Amino acid sequence: MDALNLRDRAASGASAVVALIEQSIADGTWGPGTKLPTERELEQRFKVSRNTLRKSLRVLEEQGKIVRHVGRGSFVSSEAAPKDTGAGQSLTSRIIGASPAEIMELRLMVEPQAAELAAGRATAADLQRMEECLTHAERAQDIPEFEHWDGMLHVAIIGAAKNGLLSDVYDAVNAIRNQPEWARLKVRSLTPARRAVYEEQHRRVVVALHDRDGDQARAALQEHLLQVRANLLGS
Amino acid sequence: MDALNLRDRAASGASAVVALIEQSIADGTWGPGTKLPTERELEQRFKVSRNTLRKSLRVLEEQGKIVRHVGRGSFVSSEAAPKDTGAGQSLTSRIIGASPAEIMELRLMVEPQAAELAAGRATAADLQRMEECLTHAERAQDIPEFEHWDGMLHVAIIGAAKNGLLSDVYDAVNAIRNQPEWARLKVRSLTPARRAVYEEQHRRVVVALHDRDGDQARAALQEHLLQVRANLLGS
DNA sequence: CTCCATTAATCCAATAATGATCCAATTGGT
DNA sequence: ACCAATTGGATCATTATTGGATTAATGGAG
Numbered sequence: 001m002d003a004l005n006l007r008d009r010a011a012s013g014a015s016a017v018v019a020l021i022e023q024s025i026a027d028g029t030w031g032p033g034t035k036l037p038t039e040r041e042l043e044q045r046f047k048v049s050r051n052t053l054r055k056s057l058r059v060l061e062e063q064g065k066i067v068r069h070v071g072r073g074s075f076v077s078s079e080a081a082p083k084d085t086g087a088g089q090s091l092t093s094r095i096i097g098a099s100p101a102e103i104m105e106l107r108l109m110v111e112p113q114a115a116e117l118a119a120g121r122a123t124a125a126d127l128q129r130m131e132e133c134l135t136h137a138e139r140a141q142d143i144p145e146f147e148h149w150d151g152m153l154h155v156a157i158i159g160a161a162k163n164g165l166l167s168d169v170y171d172a173v174n175a176i177r178n179q180p181e182w183a184r185l186k187v188r189s190l191t192p193a194r195r196a197v198y199e200e201q202h203r204r205v206v207v208a209l210h211d212r213d214g215d216q217a218r219a220a221l222q223e224h225l226l227q228v229r230a231n232l233l234g235s
Numbered sequence: 236m237d238a239l240n241l242r243d244r245a246a247s248g249a250s251a252v253v254a255l256i257e258q259s260i261a262d263g264t265w266g267p268g269t270k271l272p273t274e275r276e277l278e279q280r281f282k283v284s285r286n287t288l289r290k291s292l293r294v295l296e297e298q299g300k301i302v303r304h305v306g307r308g309s310f311v312s313s314e315a316a317p318k319d320t321g322a323g324q325s326l327t328s329r330i331i332g333a334s335p336a337e338i339m340e341l342r343l344m345v346e347p348q349a350a351e352l353a354a355g356r357a358t359a360a361d362l363q364r365m366e367e368c369l370t371h372a373e374r375a376q377d378i379p380e381f382e383h384w385d386g387m388l389h390v391a392i393i394g395a396a397k398n399g400l401l402s403d404v405y406d407a408v409n410a411i412r413n414q415p416e417w418a419r420l421k422v423r424s425l426t427p428a429r430r431a432v433y434e435e436q437h438r439r440v441v442v443a444l445h446d447r448d449g450d451q452a453r454a455a456l457q458e459h460l461l462q463v464r465a466n467l468l469g470s
Numbered sequence: 471c472t473c474c475a476t477t478a479a480t481c482c483a484a485t486a487a488t489g490a491t492c493c494a495a496t497t498g499g500t
Numbered sequence: 501a502c503c504a505a506t507t508g509g510a511t512c513a514t515t516a517t518t519g520g521a522t523t524a525a526t527g528g529a530g
Contacts, residue, residue, distance in 0.1 A: 038508085072506095102398050105400075109349070284476060479523085489513090
């Protein structure tokens, strides 16, 4: 039960702060030995109470990522935790370690061609599903909900190519997009204006699939993914 | 994915919501340990009352797919999804079950474009390795030995694209080379005449990579793979 | 009509987060 | 040596959040 609580706690709200600080340590913003801002400053920066902030710092201290001294401050440990010691799993751990740039490059290889195939193979049910994803995405009230239906649409397009192996591979790669580090990228890059652009590009792809126009579908999806990559990495 | 028909259908029942959430868990949108949105948020997202939403969550809880805690939230069970070996293992196992047609289709999507990238990124060591694969393949005394160096060449080309994720995915797909059923297909399709054709096509790809001619490399590799597919699957 | 699922409106209980206050160790200047 | 300011450490009452549960109203399908 304790293990379960720990696991759930790790995903809970308070440690959103933990993830933020971990990110800042990982990307070098706060290198080893750096003195963190004071608790009273961090609580304002992260918009949480000092109590919650301290709970997060406690987690980081127990993980050995920071050390704290009364009257002096908190500091990033000189021994930056190398990695998660992922137990040497096969493909999953390596996939999870893939960079956004690599992922987008793979998607750019596969998805446009999958769309071209889908133009000739999509069933009425496939097209119906895509339409629903479109409307749901457009009605989405917040970014996470939009992301959800955005992802579903891409899955639907891949699925319409009627290649089970392709779908499986895509699913595996797609799982990475839920990694906290990747999520941060998306949130930062998804402005309302860009979301509108995405919706328009999505619709063009689906229209092309409706028209059974493979070339158009491939081109539209490629354009969309190039846009996404630029927003994600280029900004 | 008929579960998506909850909008217009009067069948927007609890079971539909169950299927939707199951889908989101299965495709990795909500990975193990993830805290899913609050009930009051989900009821709006799925356009159902909190009562039916809770009934759905109850089903998922009884299935062990989620756990719920008052005051904290609901979480995806850590042992519900793929878990341990994760997508890697499941991907590998499903790849083994994939049909040769599906595999060749995937290779045709990925490899030519990888060759195009490799033309711009291959190091001298990469090209050297390809040359060695070529010579070894040409000197091969029997079919299995030729197959070995043939496979190594393709791996080398993929590797020269300098996309670790792509290499990992390709390795997983390539693992099927050891499957008995697939081996039988190859042996049956690989006549001495065809082997000579393959060697010529291989050399054209490598020459193009030497010349840093991406278009030529992509075209040559695509032609080769089309030939292989035709020999494998066609009449 | 009845039956059944859904909806809507409350209230409850467990947990998380907050805000305030005080304590203890360290630092830097006098 | 001393003192004031700074900084992390700790506790407590209060508020907000979140799943749990009940009840009455609504609305088709048979």
